Amino acid sequence: MSTDQRPTEEKKRSPAIFLDRDGTLIEDVGILDDPSKISLFPDTIASLLRLQKKYRLFVITCQPHISRGHLTMEQVHTVHNALDQQLSDAGVQIDSWYTCPHTREDNCDCIKPKSAFPLQATKDFNIDLTRSFMIGDHPYDVFTAEKEGVFGLYVLTGHGGKHLDELSPEKLVFHRLPDAADWILAYPTAQADLNKTISKGAEKIKEGGVVAIPTETVYGLAADVFQPEAIQRVFKIKGRPHFNPLIAHIADTKQIQTLSPTLPKKAKQLVEAYWPGPLTIVLPKLPTVPDIVTGGKPSVAIRMPNHPIARQVIEQAGTAVAAPSANLFTYTSPTTAQHVQEQLGDQCDLIIDGGACRIGVESTVISFVTDEPTILRPGGISKEQIEAVIGPVQQQMDKAQEESESPGMLPNHYAPKTKLEAYETLPESIELDEKIGIILLQPNGRSYAGPVEILSETGNLPEAAANFYAALRRLDQLGLDKMVTEYFPNRGIGIAVNNRLSKAAMGRAPLSNSDLPPPH
Ligand code: TXA
Numbered sequence: 029m030s031t032d033q034r035p036t037e038e039k040k041r042s043p044a045i046f047l048d049r050d051g052t053l054i055e056d057v058g059i060l061d062d063p064s065k066i067s068l069f070p071d072t073i074a075s076l077l078r079l080q081k082k083y084r085l086f087v088i089t090c091q092p093h094i095s096r097g098h099l100t101m102e103q104v105h106t107v108h109n110a111l112d113q114q115l116s117d118a119g120v121q122i123d124s125w126y127t128c129p130h131t132r133e134d135n136c137d138c139i140k141p142k143s144a145f146p147l148q149a150t151k152d153f154n155i156d157l158t159r160s161f162m163i164g165d166h167p168y169d170v171f172t173a174e175k176e177g178v179f180g181l182y183v184l185t186g187h188g189g190k191h192l193d194e195l196s197p198e199k200l201v202f203h204r205l206p207d208a209a210d211w212i213l214a215y216p217t218a219q220a221d222l223n224k225t226i227s228k229g230a231e232k233i234k235e236g237g238v239v240a241i242p243t244e245t246v247y248g249l250a251a252d253v254f255q256p257e258a259i260q261r262v263f264k265i266k267g268r269p270h271f272n273p274l275i276a277h278i279a280d281t282k283q284i285q286t287l288s289p290t291l292p293k294k295a296k297q298l299v300e301a302y303w304p305g306p307l308t309i310v311l312p313k314l315p316t317v318p319d320i321v322t323g324g325k326p327s328v329a330i331r332m333p334n335h336p337i338a339r340q341v342i343e344q345a346g347t348a349v350a351a352p353s354a355n356l357f358t359y360t361s362p363t364t365a366q367h368v369q370e371q372l373g374d375q376c377d378l379i380i381d382g383g384a385c386r387i388g389v390e391s392t393v394i395s396f397v398t399d400e401p402t403i404l405r406p407g408g409i410s411k412e413q414i415e416a417v418i419g420p421v422q423q424q425m426d427k428a429q430e431e432s433e434s435p436g437m438l439p440n441h442y443a444p445k446t447k448l449e450a451y452e453t454l455p456e457s458i459e460l461d462e463k464i465g466i467i468l469l470q471p472n473g474r475s476y477a478g479p480v481e482i483l484s485e486t487g488n489l490p491e492a493a494a495n496f497y498a499a500l501r502r503l504d505q506l507g508l509d510k511m512v513t514e515y516f517p518n519r520g521i522g523i524a525v526n527n528r529l530s531k532a533a534m535g536r537a538p539l540s541n542s543d544l545p546p547p548h
């Protein structure tokens with residue numbers, strides 16, 4: 029175990045933020061043996077400056093390459109001194125840099141998820157762990173935290189996307205460090221503050237209010253299904269036409285009975301297989317379901333989300349909750365509380381920040397109102413997954429809005445402000461234009477003059493889908509001439525993303541390279 033510590037004055041017990049290094053503060057470059065290889069994430073300094081107003085800051089890093097003989101503790105200290113200098117030049121003070129040099133086989137007390145370092149900080153700096161947080165891009169960061177009553181936040185930078193499956197759904201995940209910092213500053217007592225906000229949200233829904241809630245797909249604008257005036261406000265806030273019906277979200281399968289008189293066998297099988305989760309079933313509706321929810325249709329769409337906060341809000345509200353995506357009609361769907369805040373902040377009664385949505389595209393909508401189950405909107409559960417449970421299903425092709433069964437299937441949905449073009453293969457002519465933003469499924473070995481968003485370092489489709497809307501929004505804010513991207517492989521969740529892509533790109537057919545002017 030090794031520490032480089034600064035002397036500190038005696039203070040009363042302070043809360044702390046424990047930060048992972050690689051993949052959380054800086055790029056994870058594998059063996060970091062020289063300061064020249066340090067690459068700070070662009071938001072790191074600003075985030076730490078905000079956090080240090082209230083928290084002592086510590087870095088805890090695992091460097092098993094030391095034990096394996098590929099790196100020395102001295103090299104790590106040199107890196108830490110350089111990084112510390114860079115941060116302190118910008119006004120950030122890290123109280124201590126803790127390095128575990130061991131591998132798992134060494135059986136030390138300091139390797140994450142063991143908590144020797146947080147405990148040492150407690151002793152040396154008089155830290156109050158119960159008011160402290162840990163931020164990292166590996167499940168072990170979250171597990172280390174929890175052991176000592178510290179609240180762990182997971183970031184999707186670095187390895188975050190790769191290990192997401194190992195983290196249970198109730199853990200909060202964030203795209204980047206600043207989003208995690210926002211959460212900590214908004215919920216300083218962590219779970220207690222969050223619980224209070226969830227109860228407040230449920231109360232507001234009972235009173236006929238409109239509350240933005242996180243789900244695993246996208247953020248929803250939630251209101252009581254059975255209060256038409258509240259639903260009316262949802263339509264108004266979104267600027268959504270009334271013929272476009274809403275999904276009723278439930279927390280318990282028993283609530284289906286409050287919405288529909290039947291649950292066909294195949295629908296039941298799907299519910300058993302994929303609820304809670306990104307699957308919406310359309311069933312005949314009960315007369316008690318207000319017409320405004322269903323756009324006057326005789327059917328109602330129902331889904332049980334797999335997000336602990338959504339589930340608790342619905343449970344405590346004691347009613348089914350209509351929740352269309354919490355964005356203006358036709359605009360890109362929100363996958364963080366910040367996205368909702370930017371667009372609808374002053375119009376909702378409350379926004380509950382539950383971090384980044386892990387699935388990142390909307391639920392699959394499948395209808396059981398005719399004899400043949402029909403997918404109306406591709407989404408988080410793929411056609412393959414559905415057919416594995418109930419056999420062959422129909423897939424509705426996109427149609428014009430008048431004839432569409434599911435009006436969310438209109439073209440020109442999910443659109444950013446900046447023009448978006450989707451290609452089968454990106455043309456070379458875009459490479460020199462700095463006013464063109466590029467969205468890539470994975471690195472392609474080319475360099476671009478304009479800003480580039482990589483959705484997954486390894487081309488992992490679920491990870492890329494979870495990053496897609498956020499990447500689109502980041503580029504959309506840069507005042508670019510246009511954004512370009514390639515279609516995803518047409519399988520699994522790639523089908524859902526391609527569906528959104530072609531709509532965001534104004535329903536245009538995939539462009540071929542000859543559609544573009546020659547390179548300048
Ligand atoms: O993942 C999701 O489903 C998100 C999160 C917040 O849960 N919600 C969402 O809601 O995407 P919204 O309102 O943006 O999309 C609802 C979709 C639309 O495509 C709509 O046309 C379809 O469900 N839908 C709703 N009721 C329907 C009905 N009775 N028949 C056919 N389609 C229906």
Ligand code: MG
Pocket residue numbers: 048049050051052056164165166186187
């Ligand atoms: Mg890391």
